[in-house]
Amino acid sequence: MEASLNAYRDEQPPLQAENFCRKHEKNSKLSGVKIDIEKLYEAVPQLVNVFKIKEKIGEGTFSSVYLATAQLQAGCEEKMALKHLIPTSHPLRIAAELQCLTIAGGQDNVMGVKYCFRKNDHVVIVMPYLEHESFLDVLNSLSFEEVREYMFNLFKALRRIHHFGIVHRDVKPSNFLYNRRLKEYALVDFGLAQGTPDTKIELLRVVQSESQQEGSAHHSVQRSVFGERNFNIHSSTYHESPTIKVIKQSKVMDVASRKLATKKIISTKAVNNGVARKAANSCTAILTCDCYATDRVCSVCLSRRQQVAPRAGTPGFRAPEVLTKCPTQTTAIDMWSAGIIFLSLLSGRYPFYKASDDLTALAQIMTIRGSRETTQAAKTFGKSILCTKEVPAQDLRTLCERLRGTNSSCAKSTSDVHTNSLYEPALAIDTDKKVEFAPQPPGEKIQHLKNCHEGNNGLEIKITEKATDLKGWDRVPDEAYDLLDKLLDLNPATRITAKEALLHHFFKDIRQ
Structure with a gap:
């Protein structure tokens, strides 16, 4: 056959x-x-x-x-x-x-x-059944007002489940169904959900307690390094003493996120805040840990009990406290994921983050929120992050406008536009140049004449820029980026809640 x-x-x-x-x-x-x-x-x-x-x-x-x-x-x-x-x-x-x-x-x-x-x-x-559109298919055709409504309805769903003490843990566009025509929405898939300490979902408490018991049973198993099995315990070239071999393991991550960063900037290790220093002081001379603040992981550190922390979720949407294995995780992780969705909507880029492992994901977050800010926030939930190079935080408005191509400071006023009553407005996703030959066909309108001359054959060549129907993207208020900043707060304790987000000035004229 x-x-x-x-x-x-x-x-x-x-x-x-x-x-x-x-x-x-x-x-x-x-x-x-x-x-x-x-x-x-x-x-x-x-x-x-x-x-x-x-x-x-x-x-x-x-x-x-x-x-x-x-x-x-x-x-x-x-x-x-x-x-x-x-x-x-x-x-x-x-x-x-x-x-x-x-x-x-x-x-x-x-x-x-x-x-x-x-x-x-x-x-x-x-x-x-809710008939819905693919997020990727509608992303760059949504008006700013539609994005505002989308986020408002997402926060309504999150407020609802957080009220019952449910942490969804997998908030992403494919789990928030959207019918653009009917303006209907639905948060789905609670297969990874967990409960808060005061959850009203009784079975979530049972599931969580069983998970903790399973995790404690595995404490005695030697833990892996960065999710990989360690094959060089007996072949290390770095020796702390004649009796103790220390594993030398160096990782430098390429943390390019789209076109935002292309340099190899980071080598991080997430550990309990202060645990390594304390262990170094309390251990005997033979068992002294000497890998703190280096790119090595010694056998002393490898022998420590593994910390059990939930890691469920989709890569690109995990909050910093999830990436660093913080044992205490709250509904704030859903709000971070909602912030990543909002970042994609404002920038027109999806997926915004895409990483193969947690450390790369953390490094990508640093390219936007800053390495110093990430390190300081980690200390608040008991983690220490070491970064070999300082990366400054980016301005969210500048970043999103550059990626979407709608720089409001460069918007043209109506007085600068040359119009012709014979032609209808032309549409474009972004301002781009094209060559047009006169006479122009109906249905197109010259918005801005850059060069105009006649060739040898008398044919007039006009190089124009097409105007774009910005659908409100040239008038994004500061409140949008203020809300985004609060959603992407690196500290889960101060990150905005769903209830607070609905009361944000960004939604001031939307009916509750």
Whole structure:
């Protein structure tokens, strides 16, 4: 079959062959989804008489989501979203997610639950279906007012769940569904949720206490360095003494974030604040730690008990206290993630941060918020960060306007614009140059004439700049960047809450 397929493809012209491959790939994907749907019907047979599953609309590490229609008693069909949790999910975790949806969901832009089906270790949660746009598809077409409404509704959802003591832990655009036409929103996926000490979700307390017990059981296991196994314990070239070998491990991170930073600037190590110094003073001479403030990790430090701290979340959206393994994490980590979403909306760049590991992610944060500021904030939650080079904090307005290409200081006044009543305004994402030949076709309007001359053939060449429909992006108020600054506060204790964000002056004329 494979040989005949290749032979047929070789006989086709390049364009036809490419189309054939795409069609074949699409058919293979569709057949794969069809098999998944059939398997779901087999695993949970109760679904057969209630739902007609149409397609798979989402897939993650712990679940798959399907679009289905339900035949109601009134005779009409209603669209539903079926979330099939993988069989290996812990029963307590599944029950906790359901409790979050039933208690906190159903209002204030938080997804609710309609039904739940279970057969053996297969669980399907049925939720209302919200048709929504991809964040990346709409990012650069949103007006500033739409962004304001988006953030307001996100904070409403966060205020709701934080009121019940739920820390979502995975706030990101794909977990905040957005229907642009209907202006509807829904915060989804509580699979990674945890509870605050005073949470009203009883099962979150149970899940958290079990997680802590599991973490303490692993204290005796030798911990890894920066998430990697250490293979050179017995082959180190650096010796503290004849009896103790110390591992020399150097890491220099390239922390370029898009075009913002291209230099290798950082080598960091997150440790308990003051623990290394204290250990160095209290240990005997043979066990003295000598790796503090260096790029080495000695065997004394490796032998210390591993600190247990939640790390769940999506890379690029994790708060500094998560990246540095701070054991005490609050609803403030959701507000940091909301700040990253707001940063993407204001700058027009998504994903804004993309790092392969926690230290690189922390270094990328420093390129925006500053290394000194990050180091000082870490001390407030008991962490010490060492940085080999000082990186200044960037002005958020300047950064976002440069990335989006809407520098308000360079905006042209109407008196500078040359108009022609025969032409309609031209649109552009950014100010760019193009060559136009006169006479111009209808539907375009010369906004700014830079050069105008006639060639040898009498043809007039006009080099113009197209004006952009800025959709309010040339009038972003200072309040927007003030709110962004408060969301990206490196200190979780002083970071703005969802309730405070809704009362911020940025939303002064939006109905609560």
